[in-house]
Amino acid sequence: MERRDFLKLGGIVAAAGAVAPASSLLYASKVESKNGNKYGMVIDLTKCDGCGECVSACRTANNVATFPDEKINNHLLRIAHVKSKFPNSQEQAIPLMCMHCDNPPCVHVCPVKASFVRKDGIVLIDKHRCIGCRYCMVACPYKARSFVFKHHEGSSNPEVPKTMHGVVEKCEFCVSRVDHGQLPVCVETCKKGVMSFGNLNDKDSQVSRLITSGRVHRVREDLHLGAKVYYLGL
Amino acid sequence: MKIYFTKIDGKSKGMYALLAVLAIIAATGMYATYAMFAQGHYITGMNNQIPWGLPIAVAIYCIGLSAGSLVLSALSAVFGQKEFKPFARIAVFVAALLLVGSLLSIILDWGRPDRLMLPFLYLNPRSIFSWNGFLYSSYVFICIVYLWAMFTGRDSWIKPMGILAIIWAVGVHSGTGAIFGFINARELYHSPLASPTFVTAALSSGTALMILILVSTFKATGRFLDNRLIIGLAKLLGPFILVVLYFVTVEYVVRLYTPSTSEPTSFVLFGGNLYTYIFWVGLILLGSIIPCIILFNPMTKNSIPWIMFASLLVVIGVFCERLIFVLPGQIFPLNLFPDMEMTSDFMDGVITWYQVSVAEIAQGLGILSIVAILYIVGLKLFAMLPDEARHLDHEL
Amino acid sequence: MNKFMAKIVVLIFALVLLSPFVVNAVRGVMGSSATAIDLVLPESGECVKDKEYMRANHMDILKEARVKTVRDGVRIKDYSLKNCQTCHTNRDEFCDRCHNYVGVKPECFECHHFPTSKERKERCEGN
Helix, strand or coil, X not given: CCHHHHHHHHHHHHHXXXXXXXXXXXXXXXXXXXXXCCEEEEEECCCCCCCCHHHHHHHHHCCCCCCXXXXXXXXXXXXXXXXXXXXXXXXXXXXXXXXXXXXXXXXHHCXXXXXXXXXXXXXXXXXXCCCCCCHXXXXXXXXXXXXXXXXXXXXXXXXXXXXXXXXXEECCXXXXXXXXXXXXXHHHHCXXXXXXXXXXXXXXXXXXXXXXXXXXXXXXXXXXXXXXXXXXXX | CXXXXXXXXXXCHHHHHHHHHHHHHHHHHHHHHHHHHHHCHHHXXXXXXXXXXXXXXXXXXXXXXXXXXXXXXXXXXXXXXXXHHHHHHHHHHHHHHHHHHHHXXXXXXXXXXXXXXXXXXXCCCCCHHHHHHHHHHHHHHHHHHHHHHHHCCCHHHHHHHHHHHHHHHHHHHHHHHHHHHCCCCCCCCCCCCHHHHHHHHHHHHHHHHHHHHHHHHHHHCCCEECHHHHHHHHHHHHHHHHHHHHHHHHHHHHHHHCHHHHHHHHHHHHCCCHHHHHHHHHHHHHHHHHHHHHXXXXXXXXXHHHHHHHHHHHXXXXXXXXXXXXXXXXXXXXXXXXXXXXXXXXXXXXXXXXXXXHHHHHHHHHXXXXXXXXXXXXXXXXXXXEXXXXXXXXXX | CHHHHHHHHHHHHHXXXXXXXXXXXXXXXXXXXXXXXXXXXXXXXXXXXXXXXXXXXXXXXXXXXXXXXXXXXXXXXXXXXHHHHHHCCCHHHHHHHHHHHHCCCCCHHXXXXXXXXXXXXXXXXXX
């Protein structure tokens, strides 16, 4: 072994203790507390005809793992067709995604805290930390999460990372777009104005106004998860 | 009565042949595991609807078996049943090995087993998985200390260690049951009875496995084993089976009675599908009723071959119970819109069957083979087995 | 006999345990990888920190940036992986060559995209 290599080995050991706190200084001045936002979405089902443009936009924009075998094909956003059991009842198209619960079971069960709720209420997966145990998929009542079952070359959008084989992915409200002040792709794509996205803590935002109109429901409110995706006309 | 523990000779051709066969199975299993990571997990039967398949069933099965074997050791050390003292060492050893097997099965089931250390670095106190990671690893450690105390003749340690191991075992097995019991989203998982059912099923399957292991090991090594000891264990096995049966009955009756859960429950109990057969034939008939008839019937309850047969049925029956525990809860679709019909291109509202794949079976068998190899090697390296296992009465 | 066997088992165990060090030491003595490697450095020659610091600590900076970005949503351009790629355009002869030399396998680009020269040009024009 080269002396250099040996020193490097020592350096790695030392780095664990010494360098990590030192490098946090880089950020000390720049970290600002988030400005009290809490993001949520309102989906107006009376306007949705289930065309699926949001779904295909989502797939492209988020490099969703796509396979021909529908059993292992991943979905961050999907359109469910729901109808009551009465005869001749109308079918309702309902876009479903991660509901970004305030009290998310997936985050509670994660053994490594790879799933977490960000300060602004967005539920995220740290894919660098996910061990792929899939307990969150078992725990999620909305089936919002998908496991990447094999390697895929999904780089339709080079701006955001894809998800590697062996970890779990889900809707993240297009978090990098939101951080840069843009809307999630599905909201931006829908020309019928079905989806609106915004700050629930701001009482003048569109989402707040729609929610306080009193006609909104959430999927499976009986579970008391505090979902932040609201539906008009559910 | 002094008990002399000795190593096995381990030089017979039969043993080497057995080891070779086990090694081949283990190698196949490891190759299957490698293939899962090289080709992708789509070669397993798991999919986005059924994220947990056979490996999880094997893992919780091994954990369960481990409890039962530990109880056998505690019988002499803690509960004062001195006649079972000859089995004290081997029981703890098997308990530790089975837990190692279950850990292997869980970790190799992860998508990223290379991130093994992360659960220890980032504990999530709200996650039962996090607690289990701690409980499982410390349980193995406690078993090893317990064994060490027995080997080095630290008699004063044995009782406290036994008590600690029992408490830990209850924690480990309740924690494993709670993995499922805590899941509110799935009607067939969510249940406060999951943990007690798990503990009792662990006791019955573990005792049955120990009967099988003891009789076959003593026979293979040509050591004397007093029939009364096995009959004594079989006397425990019968009530254990009845308790499991009781818990299962209570659980399914409540679920069937409640309108919101009756649909998935009747899917399992009366759906006429594979799981209906696993439940009625595997768990109830083969795993509970026939063993009970054998173990409580005066004609057969004192016959070693019959007890062996009953134990084998129990071991199989509890595996069926584990399958029923893990699978139907995922196969039956999630109920997002109660009382509505739902379809989508993500298998919503559709029953998705779990087709177990060759790779998963090979992996499961491989892990069990590794446990068996470790068991044989352990017998050869350490003085686990008594020279002869006589009932205490022999002294008189 | 038994003690002899035990010694052999311990010896084999120690050998297996030490094998990576032994292999490395033998390689070092043979001098197979002792030559310095040529890294293709970016033209501008300036980085967010000085060269020596970056050489030793870039992984920690990236890791820190990763945690801040993912967990807190604090996106600081200077320390982002994307910002590295604006100057460090040659992955094969810079990143990979050195990583291969020191025998580490970072997984950044399993998921994150390393832009092609065309994409990089578009990105620069876009800004």
